[in-house]
Amino acid sequence: MPKIKLLLTGVFKPFGVSDAYGEALCTMELLNNQVTREQGIHSPRQNNPSFGLYLLAENIMAPATVLDFPTWKEFTKEIRNGNYTHVGISFIVPNVLKAARMANYVRKHSPATKILLGGHGAAIPNLREHVDYDEVCRGEGVRWLRTYFNEPHQERAIIHPVIPSSVRKYIYGAPISDKGAIILPGVGCQNSCRFCATAHKFEKQYTSFLREGSDLFAACRKSEEAMGTEDFSLMDENFCKMPVRAAALLAEMEANKKAYTFSIFSSAEAITRMGVDFLVRMGVNFVWIGVESKWNIFEKTKGVDLHALIKDIQDHGITVLASTILFMEHHDKRTIEEDIDWAIGLESDVLQFMQFGPIPGTRLYHDYEVEGKLLMDIPYPEQHGQDKIWFHHPNFTLQDTSRILKEAFERKYKTHGPGILSMAHTAVRGYLRVREDIAFNEKNGLAWDSALLKYVPTPNSGPDEFMLLRLESWRQYALRFRPMFWSAEAYAPNGAAREKAKMVARLFDEAFGKPDAGDIAKSAALRLLAWKENLHLQIRKAMGLGDIMRQPATVRQEYADRRGTTATPVDREKKKKRPHSVAAAAR
Template sequence: MNDRIPGSMTASVLLTSPARPYPLLEGRFSPFDQMGFRFTRGQDIFTMQEHAHFYGLHLMAQNIEAPARVLEFPSLNDLERELKAGDFSILGITTNVFNLQVVAEMCRLARRVSPSTTIVVGGNGTRCLHDEADRTLQQGRDYDHLCLGDGIAALRDLLGESTHGPVTGRLPLCGSGLPWLSPRLAGNSGIILSGLGCTTRCPFCSTSAQHGGKYVEIMDGHAIFRAMKQYWRTSQGLNFTCIVDENFLNQPDKFQELGRLIRDDQEFGLGRLNYLAFASADHVSALDPEELLLAGVDGLWIGVESLFTRLAKRRDVDMKALFEQLHAHGISTVGSTIAGFDFHTPESLDQDLDYYTSLSPTLQQIAILSVIPSTSLWHSMRQAGRLMGSGDHQQSHLYGETLQYRHFTHQELARRVDGAYRADA
């Protein structure tokens, strides 16, 4: 994006999430309650609930010089009121795939109410626009700019600000818990955005595809460390921080630097500065769990994917031993697996899900294989004529029906996945 906003010196920015009401996934789950939807799904009274925020919007607002206002879950009326009151130069809307319809409505509203406002649409829902058959949002008619990557750099560029300044952020806390223990889920974890994208390019991975298989750094080790300390200084209810980076241990220098800063810190040190990170099995298994602990690792999200996969990141890794070792060292795990690969027959899927359950991850994600533009899997399924529900954005989630499976109906897969969640309870 390099069409600067006229009069950038006096520009102001409105950043918003998709408007409410948002669609319920599978007709029953809030898409913004990741605990209920996936991590503790199907565990009866032990299913947790989560409240979350639109972290990217807050981070962008905190890292541009122009005054900015953030709206989370506005109604269309709220948005109209803000647009009329604010005379905003830029409206930035973030979207998930399943929110695209309402985002199209928001764009139309903004065009009508505030025609001089430049509309920028970003977020992971923009990946659907790689499908040229998808006409939900169109440049010119609905929006002026699409932001496919780093939203801070894109906004700074649009506003004529330096794109090289450091990124800082203290984002609202998210929180999770058992709803019957506490009706109000207080914030207990802080989010830190380290980077976008992943160079490993697993064929089904939409976040890697979104960034063209590249890694985009948002915060270096020092910036992450400062953000972490800021959380601990200012948030009494904080339990841990989560470093958002698709494959954090794939950035060894950053990981080591952060670990050194944490160990040397006199104010909080290793006793407090712990974090959850995402990491692929090959990188985790290359390190001794003691090294992970000494770098501040409290929990790891590891893609198990499948016992039968040939993905390079899993090759030669004994997952069972890895999970056991991590748990023995007090490191919690989020394990994610996928049902419905072409190599899955009814028998091998049972074997795979049993194997996954035997790892006893602390939190779990048992997904149904889904294809999202523009992953390489999506391209091959499109070529094979196996895409389902093209244009039905409500299906674009972990349990949706996006392709014809080789050995299952979608209903059969859903039943097996629900059974595996129950077995893991």
């Protein structure tokens, strides 16, 4: 077999600073960048690992190293000393200049090394004009990489990696110790919304990595054993779109008495079909729903009463992140304000405003290119959806788009206060509601029917042991928020938010009893750190320096050569003892 040594790398830091390669508003932070934006120190801070790199490294037989969040110096040292035959660089469109610099360095200092490109940035048209490369991966990467290295594909199951869902987590200037793991059930979405980069990258098809509920459960168990977590983010564009697999996962948890909790992405129509009782029983405590626009122009929201659905979900303790799009074709100065008001009026806990954007590879990009609407002079690093749009819109100037977006986030913040407070409110309301529902079901002889996915009259049903475990998981989840109330109140944007902080704190007292000495100490420590963080933030603002940017730690993880072994992937999986340095990075 030819000698292969592969480096899989993300782009180099720093992120969220304006320099020759990046842009201050592209922070590589999901929440602070585009969900809890403009919420100052109330905004949770975190980075997400480059999940795909770990999945790829785990699923090829050739030896590989993953380098995530490297500095430029670390990356160049790795290239000089690593003797890599292949370097794979994953990047998104706004990071294309970083990818180009990395590729140039590889060419110059290791000319025999093949350069492979992947990620959403690989869809940039005429890519070679921007980045030097040998091969580009479009579509699903595991199959592509196995084929590229002439490794057998068909008979090999996917080995799920252990990866923290986020790293470098902070709130109010204090590091968060909660651990969560990412689970990758599959990629792509058949809904094929015209603007959606993910759907188009995976050819408008869903590719399943974990086909059965038992596969999903095994991946959760593996991460639980490695990281000690029972909380998982399911990185799947539309998890409820596969109801049989979701129901089977629940059945596995019930059989094994594991009340895991999950964050999911799901479309409104898919959630409606599964029902809120199912989501609660499965342990979904956070759901991302694309609501997009009050004009319901996408199939996924047609016929769904979004107000009622979101309220029902939140009443059961599930945080809702609603996502909406600004500067669509039907928007003018009046209708965009109506859409912003409508989206805020949905009263989701947190709300993403994202700019409509023709992303390379999508049908929208193709249409706008044909129609000559693309503004070719906007550099790629600025095409991230959180500043100016990069296409001609008849009703808005570019400055309008930047201002309206910022004001939309500010309006949401001033209307409902910090998102973290709304999440706490939802969590405690849900705990009380689920406790009531359990008592009601027991009193009325209702038991869960796993075929019908609802509670039905059942003779001699007895106590619902699994829901009692679930209630405890809801209690623990809610109590994570308790130390934050004092800081939320102290730095509230207005009187209404201050009152909300007091009201939520009272509700916690009613549900869980008064805070004990430990709670008070945590709250006081957080308040001190929040004071320091706020001072730091105000000084930066006064100096025109923008947000506080903490950079994620570098992760370097080696994967051994597994070629020539006769063991099946599952056997190897049982035997191997590999350091999970990425898991360590989450701590």
